[in-house]
Amino acid sequence: xxxxxNISVRLKDxxxxxxxxxxxxxxxxxxxxxxxSGKTVLLNTVAGFHKPESGKILLNNTDISAFPPEKRNLSLxxxxxxxxxxxxxYENLAFPLKMKNLGKPETEQRVDKYLGxxxxxxxxxxxxxxxxxxxxxxxxxxxxxxAESGLLLLDEPFSAIDTQxxxxxxxxxxxxxxxxxxxxxxxxxxxxxxxxxxxxSVIENGKIIQSGPxxxxxxxxxxxFIASFTGQxxxxxxxxxxxxxxxxxxxxxxxxxxxxxxISPPDNSEHExxxxxxxxxxxSDSEIKSSARNNFKAKVExxxxxxxxxxxEVDIGIKLWINITAQxxxxxxxxxxAEVYICFKASEVKIV
Amino acid sequence: MYFFGGVxxxxxxxxxxxxxxxxxxxxxxxAARDTQVKSSISLTLGVSLxxxxxxxxxxxxxxxxxxxxxFRFKNILLGIVNIPIIIPHSAAGIALLGLVSRDTxxxxxxxxxxxxxxxxxxGIGVAMAxxxxxxxxxxxxxxxxxxxxxxxxxxxxxxxxxxxxFFRISLPLAKKSVFTxxxxxxxxxxSEFGAVIMLAYYPTITPILIYDRFTSFGLAYAKPVAAxxxxxxxxxxxxxxxxxxxxxx
Numbered sequence: 114x115x116x117x118x119n120i121s122v123r124l125k126d127x128x129x130x131x132x133x134x135x136x137x138x139x140x141x142x143x144x145x146x147x148x149x150s151g152k153t154v155l156l157n158t159v160a161g162f163h164k165p166e167s168g169k170i171l172l173n174n175t176d177i178s179a180f181p182p183e184k185r186n187l188s189l190x191x192x193x194x195x196x197x198x199x200x201x202x203y204e205n206l207a208f209p210l211k212m213k214n215l216g217k218p219e220t221e222q223r224v225d226k227y228l229g230x231x232x233x234x235x236x237x238x239x240x241x242x243x244x245x246x247x248x249x250x251x252x253x254x255x256x257x258x259x260a261e262s263g264l265l266l267l268d269e270p271f272s273a274i275d276t277q278x279x280x281x282x283x284x285x286x287x288x289x290x291x292x293x294x295x296x297x298x299x300x301x302x303x304x305x306x307x308x309x310x311x312x313x314s315v316i317e318n319g320k321i322i323q324s325g326p327x328x329x330x331x332x333x334x335x336x337x338f339i340a341s342f343t344g345q346x347x348x349x350x351x352x353x354x355x356x357x358x359x360x361x362x363x364x365x366x367x368x369x370x371x372x373x374x375x376i377s378p379p380d381n382s383e384h385e386x387x388x389x390x391x392x393x394x395x396x397s398d399s400e401i402k403s404s405a406r407n408n409f410k411a412k413v414e415x416x417x418x419x420x421x422x423x424x425x426e427v428d429i430g431i432k433l434w435i436n437i438t439a440q441x442x443x444x445x446x447x448x449x450x451a452e453v454y455i456c457f458k459a460s461e462v463k464i465v
Numbered sequence: 466m467y468f469f470g471g472v473x474x475x476x477x478x479x480x481x482x483x484x485x486x487x488x489x490x491x492x493x494x495x496a497a498r499d500t501q502v503k504s505s506i507s508l509t510l511g512v513s514l515x516x517x518x519x520x521x522x523x524x525x526x527x528x529x530x531x532x533x534x535x536f537r538f539k540n541i542l543l544g545i546v547n548i549p550i551i552i553p554h555s556a557a558g559i560a561l562l563g564l565v566s567r568d569t570x571x572x573x574x575x576x577x578x579x580x581x582x583x584x585x586x587x588g589i590g591v592a593m594a595x596x597x598x599x600x601x602x603x604x605x606x607x608x609x610x611x612x613x614x615x616x617x618x619x620x621x622x623x624x625x626x627x628x629x630x631f632f633r634i635s636l637p638l639a640k641k642s643v644f645t646x647x648x649x650x651x652x653x654x655x656s657e658f659g660a661v662i663m664l665a666y667y668p669t670i671t672p673i674l675i676y677d678r679f680t681s682f683g684l685a686y687a688k689p690v691a692a693x694x695x696x697x698x699x700x701x702x703x704x705x706x707x708x709x710x711x712x713x714x
Contacts, residue, residue: 160622182621195619199637208633212624260623 114138114295115159115264120168122158129154129319132168136297136312138263141290143306143327144299146316147342152299153192155316156266159297160189172264183212187264188257192272194249196241202228202252203237209260223259231255231285247278251285258289265289267298271305283308303344307331315339334465340388346434347389351464354379360406363387363462367430375406375459388463391436396425397454398445405456413451416442423447427455481695488688496689502674506697508586509670513597513654516590517647520598525643528605529635533614546603549596557596558663565591565664588665596660597653601646608642609635641709648705655698 115136122129129151136142144152157163159170161182170178177185188209197205203224210220228234231251236244244252250273257265270286271279286309290296300306306313307327314324315338323335334340340348349365355373356362362373365387374387395405411427418424423442425435435455437445447453496502531542549557565571565582572582582588612635620630636643658672666673671694679687 162618181626182618183624183626185622187622189619189622191615191619193615195613195615197616197620197634208620208625209623212629256623 114140114173115297116169116171117159118169118171120155120158120165120170122154122163123166124154124163127151127154127319129158129165132321134314134321134324136295138295139290139293141286141296141298141309141311143310143313144297144316145301145303145306145313145342147301150316151319152301152316153268154319156189156268156297156299160187160266161185186262187266188260188262189266190253190257190268190270192268192270194253194273196249196253196256198241201241202233202239202244205241205252206256206259209256213260223261227255227259230258230289247274247282250274250278250282254282254285258294263295265294265296267296269300270298271300271302303342315342317342333463334388336465337386340386340465345388345390347391347394348386348465349374349389349431350386360459363464365431370430372430374462376462376464377460379464386465388465389433389457390461390463391424391434393461394433394435394455394457396427396435396437396441396445396447397456398451400454401456403456404458406459407462408454408456411453411455413447413449413453416447416449427453429455484688484692484695488692492685492689493692496693499690501669502671502690502693505669505671505674506694508589508668509655509672510697510701512586512590512670513593513651516594516654517597517601517651519590520594520601520650521643521647524598524602524646525605525636528602528643528646529609529631531602532606532609546599548599550599554596554657554659555663558592558660561592561595561660562663582664584665584667586665586668589661589668589670592660592664593654593657594650596657597650600649600653601643604646604649605639605643608639608646611642612638644705644709648702648709651705652698652702655701 117132117134120132146152169176206224207220233251310327313327313330314321317338323330323339331343337348351363352366353364361376361378363376365372409429411429414426414428422436427433616634617630620634675687675691
């Protein structure tokens with residue numbers, strides 16, 4: 114469907130470097146990255162508003178790199194929606210069809226279809242200025258759907274709507290995606306990505322750092338940026354790996370000391386750091402003997418309640434985050450400052 | 466504060482009010498029936514209107530380019546647009562005469578197709594347009610600058626060519642400023658004296674007729690024509706002002 118081959122873009126104060134990406138027909142792909150990472154620039158480049166210095170953009174095997182925006186046949190939902198204020202809802206939706214010189218009956222039929230799909234038929238002749246935030250979002254989405262381009266580019270589509278509307282909008286996007294439309298969705302929100310994406314690319318400083326099926330990227334981050342950005346809090350730079358007998362240890366520089374974490378035998382490639390999954394660390398109020406190779410005495414630094422669980426920050430020379438259920442939290446009677454024991458298996462330590 | 470502001474306001478209003486109170490009603494009615502006065506008023510309004518419409522065809526695209534594009538020497542271009550406002554209008558008239566009089570290349574070319582810039586409605590229109598065009602261009606630039614570029618990009622993404630973007634998005638959204646600019650240009654055109662007198666003393670537009678009556682017959686004869694013309698200018702301006710505001714709603 115869409116292939117980006119070695120795309121580089123030079124702007125006044127920002128560059129996109131050697132972007133390679135392939136998105137298959139019907140795929141829901143999320144471009145995840147912090148503000149200023151180049152997500153929107155990449156989307157605008159695909160849409161034709163920035164000219165790549167090098168590389169190719171192939172849409173259905175046609176090189177569209179030199180096409181003007183109006184000839185690219187893809188639809189972009191701008192972050193600020195860009196609804197035409199001098200046209201009403203119907204006229205906004207009919208705009209792309211008028212540009213294609215579609216007849217009036219067909220235009221009306223197509224507009225009605227997408228007003229129905231986005232559940233805003235009752236707003237058909239309303240002025241844009243009289244719409245609420247959620248309604249405007251739906252009108253903007255309906256307007257790009259009506260063109261039936263087959264490829265939707267969504268730039269931070271949830272940035273201007275509240276939590277409740279987000280949920281219904283997510284459902285709508287899933288429905289559209291299930292109908293076979295290819296979607297590229299730009300966001301800085303990990304939860305959005307997990308909710309919607311089939312595949313994901315993480316972008317930082319104008320470069321795609323990792324790309325692949327969502328669970329692969331979340332479970333196997335290739336570097337510290339992705340680890341932290343995808344919610345892995347226990348990421349530590351590793352100053353070296355030492356072997357003592359049959360055991361292998363990652364050495365972590367703590368303040369004034371070195372902490373050794375036992376790991377599975379590493380391969381020979383370069384290692385930047387380690388990740389210890391917050392869900393796979395056991396916390397106890399007394400020392401326990403187990404098969405786990407990493408055992409530490411720790412002090413509870415802070416406790417945070419979230420919707421799903423409790424997050425406990427403990428100090429073992431380095432700060433470590435542990436997720437436990439509400440039941441475990443109550444039975445352990447944890448308080449800040451308490452002394453606890455923690456353990457985790459060497460095989461639970463990911464080397465990245 | 467109020468006192469100083471009041472003085473400034475009085476300075477604007479006093480001469481106009483004084484003229485109305487010191488001019489006999491009979492004189493005004495006589496002047497209103499005077500054929501020369503009537504034809505000069507219709508000539509003034511007509512030529513300024515036509516000049517404004519023709520200029521809009523060229524000035525609006527220029528304003529759009531200046532508002533939208535980034536290029537070297539853009540400020541110099543803006544300075545050039547302002548030249549007719551900065552220079553004395555009589556000097557502007559002389560400069561125009563030097564370009565289009567019968568013994569110049571432009572004048573001779575025009576003569577070959579039966580046109581003359583001197584002592585003709587064409588000359589009046591050229592002089593009016595020259596001094597009043599910046600008002601239209603500047604107002605249109607400000608209008609186009611206020612149209613978010615994002616809307617034009619959205620229209621392009623939805624399949625509109627650049628020409629269609631201009632006519633369906635940019636121009637409709639900037640129309641109030643463009644129309645205001647046209648009203649300003651028209652109003653400035655009908656009150657022009659200095660540039661027009663250099664190119665076309667005849668046929669006589671109203672500002673020249675007022676001057677002519679004053680120098681030939683004195684203040685008492687010039688006043689009724691001036692009073693009528695001021696009322697017409699105010700009515701025309703009010704009409705367009707109301708029309709602009711109604712359009713924007």
